[in-house]
Amino acid sequence: MPESCLADLLGDLAPLSAEERAVLVRLEEREKSFRRGAAILRENDRLTEVFVLRRGTAMSYVLLDDGSRQIMAFHYSGDLLAMSALVYRHSSQSIVALTDCMVSPIERGAMAQVLLDQPRLAALILALTQIERVALTDRLAGVGRTSARSRVAALLLMVRDRLRALDPSIGQTFTLGLTQEEIGDATGLTAVHVNRMLRQLEASELIAREGGRVTLVKEPALIVEANYVNRYDGIDLGWLPPVD
Secondary structure, three states: OOOOHHHHHHHHHOOOOHHHHHHHHHHOOOOEEEOOOOEEEOOOOEOOEEEEEEEOOEEEEEEOOOOOEEEEEEEOOOOEEOHHHHOOOEOOOEEEEOOOEEEEEEEHHHHHHHHHHOHHHHHHHHHHHHHHHHHHHHHHHHHHHOOHHHHHHHHHHHHHHHHHHHOOOOOOEEEOOOOHHHHHHHHOOOHHHHHHHHHHHHHOOOEEEEOOEEEEOOHHHHHHHHOOOOOOOOOOOOOOOOOO
């Protein structure tokens, strides 16, 4: 059967039937490529589609009145992008490719039909959006209430956990794939401050860096430092009806 990145992501949450997988494969039949740095969607664009990120890494952000950028989320293979298209006429945020990306655009009418015809898939998509909402709430709470060092540590753990979900062979060492400016825009810090916090984490022997790769040397201590919870763990979807 052809592949569906969204099916792979939802299938990690709960088993999918052959019919459900086939429905998701059909949703991802169209593909569109974006080069690194290209805008997949711009803030205030008319919204007519949602997207499945099939390959690459992207970020969503908003521009503030003073011209600064607040990164809301980093996106990886299988993620649903621009789900606000089901609610709003115009985009509330911009989505930009951090690497060369491939997405599958889905007309919102087609997505609405799937949600009507496949209530179990609709419940899984709802669960996925709630996981993302709680993870975002954690990070925004961190920006407001935790130290700069804790925020950077939490972001490192989050990126590693998202990458590990796609590639279980990833252990304590991973390619970060983010600039210090991007880390700063996600954590409310300047790039200079991010650099200082990374050096502090290294000096404390919590992490090690070489090139663009990061090693979580003392992961349990880093988790405590970051007050971090992996929101993709501890999920209870036992209330879902079984697969037909």
